[in-house]
Amino acid sequence: MLSKRAIAIARSRAFCASNRSQTSLSKLWNVAGTQLTRTQFHTSRLLQAETVKVPQMAESISEGTLRSWSKKVGDTVEADEEVATIETDKIDVTVNAPISGTIIETLANEEDTVVVGQDLFKIEAGAASSKTSESPKELPPSSKQEDSEEPVDQQVDKSAPPPPQPSGVDKQGGGIPSDGPKEAKKELKEDAKASAKKEETPAAPSKAPGNRNETRVKMSRMRLRIAERLKESQNAAASLTTFNEIDMSALMDLRKKYKDEVLKEHDVKLGFMSAFARACTLALQELPAVNASIEGDEIVYRDFVDLSVAVATPKGLVTPVVRNAESLGFLQIEKEIAALGKKARDGKLSLEDMTGGTFTISNGGVFGSLFGTPIINLPQAAVLGMHTIKERPVVVNGQIVIRPIMIVALTYDHRLLDGRDAVTFLVKVKEYIEDPRKMLLAPF
Structure with missing residues (x-):
């Protein structure tokens, strides 16, 4: 038979054990709940x-x-x-x-x-949220006191009357006017700021004489591709270049007469490229071999003209294509060239804009080139190079006159084109440019 004291001790131990088990269980539930909450939050973020x-x-x-x-x-x-x-x-x-x-x-x-x-x-x-700038928090009173110009022990009660200020100049002691200390203090501050600014601004490093530094820059993918294509053209094509002179007087007069009207009505600048593109298109239709290409042991002739127009960009020379140029007039060609040039400079050209050309025009004259031999853009058969316009003395009807002359060059693949076809093509382009009215009489 247990005594009352033993029974009380047993009950007390059982009660403590029960409390401990409930506490542990509660902790376990809390931990599990936290992990569950975290897991759900992490999972929802991953899903988003x-x-x-x-x-x-x-x-x-x-x-x-x-x-x-x-x-x-x-x-x-x-x-x-x-x-x-x-x-x-x-x-x-x-x-x-x-x-x-x-x-x-x-x-x-x-x-x-x-x-x-x-x-x-x-x-x-999630919806894009606009960034809000945080407003600066107000400093505590102690910080404001520290930022004051004068020490705390020198600050006086503003309600108290100000001490008497000396006026005039002390002749015996060589004194200064009453506002002298303030001005001197202001000047000292300005001098200190100026000297600090001089110390903060580093002196420009002087270039040592005989400096022979080198800088190495990795070639871009586009530049590597351009180099590969040009070398491929040099190795594959039997390139030959023929030259001719073009009197630009008639085309320059035409442009001068109508450029303002065209800009006002069509919002496009009338340049020389559209005239050369139209002239080349007509000549290509008269001489289809210049618009052809070699594929294996076959020659591919085309009844359409896709003009590749060379455009210089910071990353290199690209050749976007004006599709079906044979069906376009001056202004339409000019608009297409302007749009492609803008896309090229902005780096927005797509692969479709640059593939499939049948003939290329390159205008090095805009950079001042006087002569040049352009490289064929394979698999095309020829490329026309335009150059700068210079006034030269020429003989017209037995008289020496000054005319604006452009040198043009045609580089062609001699595997496909004979010299007769290449020279005839360039002469036809010359005739169309020197008398633009002939383009209106062309049968195509």
Whole structure:
């Protein structure tokens, strides 16, 4: 038979054990609940985030170089807004945001080689929020006292009457006027600021005489591709160049007479390129061999003209194509060339804009070139080079006169074209330019 004291001790121990078990269970539930909450939050974030991959660029392009990030981690973007630029050996490809949201992670660095289908960055869906600037917090009273110009022990009660100020000049002691200390203090401050500014501005390093530094820059993919194509043309084609002179008087008079009217009515500048494009198109239709190409052991003749127009960009020379130039007039050709030139300078040319040309025109004259032998843009058969216009003395009807003269060059593939065809083509272009009215009488 247990005593009352033993029964009380047993009950007390049982009660404590029960409390301990309930406390442990409560802690376990709290921990589990926290983990569950965290897991649910993490899972929802993962579900909201979308991984954007390197897009398909073209059938013949499988990789490129990540040139630059337009956005960084933490930036908000709208749908279809540019995030990154990938440079390939032919074109620049922009990667846009598929949805509005926030960039939460980038998965590649600039100058990295990326392939089609590779993960590029992660974006979390959500409306793009405008950034708000934080207003500066007010300093505590102690900080305000520390920022005061005078020490705390020198600050006086503003309600007390100010001490008497001396007036005039002390002749015996060579004193200064009553406002002298303030002006002196102001001058000292300005001098201190000026000296501090001089110390902060570093002196420009002087270039040592005989400096022989070198800078190495990695070639871009586009420049490597240009070098490869030019060398391929040099090795494959039997290139030959023929020259001629063109009197630009008639075309310059035509342009001078109508350029303002064309700009006002059609919002396009009337230049020389459209006239040369039209003249070449007519000559190509009269001499289809110049518009042909060699494929294997066959010659491909075309009844259409796709003109490649060489455009200089900061990254190199590109040749966007004016499609079906044979069906376009002066102004239509001029508009097409202007639009393609703008796209080229902005780096927005697509692969379709640059493929499939049948004949190329290159205008080195805009840079002051006087003579030049352009390189054939394979698989084309010929390329026309335009040069700068110079006033020269020429003989017209037995008289020496001054005329604006342009030297033009035609480089052609001698495997496909004989000298007669090449020279005849260039002469026809000369005739059309020297008398533009003949273009209206052409049968094509």
